[in-house]
Amino acid sequence: MTEDAYEVVATELRAAIDAGDYAPGQQLPSGPKLAERFGVHRGTVYRALEALATEGYVTLEKRRPAIVRERPRERMVVRDRVVYRDEIGYFFDQNAKTWRPVKPPTHRIAPPPNHVADTLGTARGENVLIRERIMAPPGAKRGLQLAISYLPLWLVAELPVIGGSNTGPGGIYDRIEEHFDQPIRWHETIVGRGPTSVEQDALTVPASGVVLVVTRAAQVEREDEELTVEINETSMPAEQFAVSYAVTRDESAAWPREADADES
């Protein structure tokens, strides 16, 4: 079925890790040594390690042997589809509440990616305000989430405070709700894909890695029109995160079931 050499290597290493031959946190043998042991070329070993990394078994750091993940395939849960609020403002992730920016957030004016322009309702290539920041848990050296926020310039014109560095208590969302005098409605979309080069740098993800991207669109109404006032794209290394939530029942799925009640 699968005879490919790199898969044989991957399968063998996976089994060894599951069996505890290599302790979590420890390094695997170096590339050349594994190549010799399996009798394959070093490049083939590297393909196998790439596969193990995207499955969450090992972490690849530059110029260091592969490291066995603490708890293979276990991930941090980051979203639960609910928005909370504390004295500082809204937050969408209970865990990330204490996280801090790795370096000062940036903001600039430039055109967003096409798919962002499409949902923002601006023309492709048209400038928007882009705020970017890299977040990490206290004590961590690596950035774990790259958050990019896109704001249409017509909104910045109406509400100049959101264009500055200090957006006041509660941040831009509070300013927007005050301005429109209504609650914001959010919608999230989750996607998995290979990392852009920006993400590779910010999150130290290898080119062969995977990122999970949560795209959050903020909407308000004005004169019966639906306006998208912000888009926030948060990307994170896929091996380290999972998105989790409880499933709620549509009316059609109410319990006890109608069929049961009617039955007789």
Add this chain to the structure above:
Amino acid sequence: MTEDAYEVVATELRAAIDAGDYAPGQQLPSGPKLAERFGVHRGTVYRALEALATEGYVTLEKRRPAIVRERPRERMVVRDRVVYRDEIGYFFDQNAKTWRPVKPPTHRIAPPPNHVADTLGTARGENVLIRERIMAPPGAKRGLQLAISYLPLWLVAELPVIGGSNTGPGGIYDRIEEHFDQPIRWHETIVGRGPTSVEQDALTVPASGVVLVVTRAAQVEREDEELTVEINETSMPAEQFAVSYAVTRDESAAWPREADADES
């Protein structure tokens, strides 16, 4: 910043696709031709195409030149955190309602992956009932979702009908709710990772590709204990799917905000 040859190639091809130089649905030039045009080795071109594929720009089919995706970076939305019901039973995905199995579903008894055993509450290596099926939209030739369902054997012993091929109207969920006389509660977790070899075969995803995996756990209560009665893992090619839902407000995020009301 990024001088790597394969990224240069990827960036150039991405720009060409965005600019419309290659129409959606059309093939890109062959590997050797691109290699000559960019003055790099064919292997380098291949790395670039892998990257474009995981970003959703192109589709790689075996032994055929890369094909430009119909609408680059656009994905089918499959879940919205709500469960519905029709005359047949529960369903979790409005789009997939009309999908059919590519071949007859299988069922067998074997140990599940460790992480499934852990949430099912069975010992690692202990046998469970595994049902597997590959779903595709009507008319499609490729499987688009691989759904694997894990059921603990103690439940099969109590409720033998769920071990058979024909589980009756409404399927196993209806049988379970009847048996426990209470509604099932579901919980979903979303993860992105590289494909297993089973997924590579079932979904025709290349080894370098990415899959989105939605793991749904079904729980009931008995004697104040929480029992996990089933785990369903549905994996799909990440470039073709997105998970999407509306964000709901926690009490702490009610609107109008208390601060506004108190303020004065």
Add this chain to the structure above:
DNA sequence: TAGTGGTCTAGACCACGGC
């Protein structure tokens, strides 16, 4: 300074698709 990871080239092989 020796070893390593990450990338790249050159050349090879095989299975398969289109002609």
Add this chain to the structure above:
DNA sequence: CCGTGGTCTAGACCACTAT
């Protein structure tokens, strides 16, 4: 049949780490 994609080996280079 030739061309293609996917994989593999051999050998090279560079930036970096550990010593």
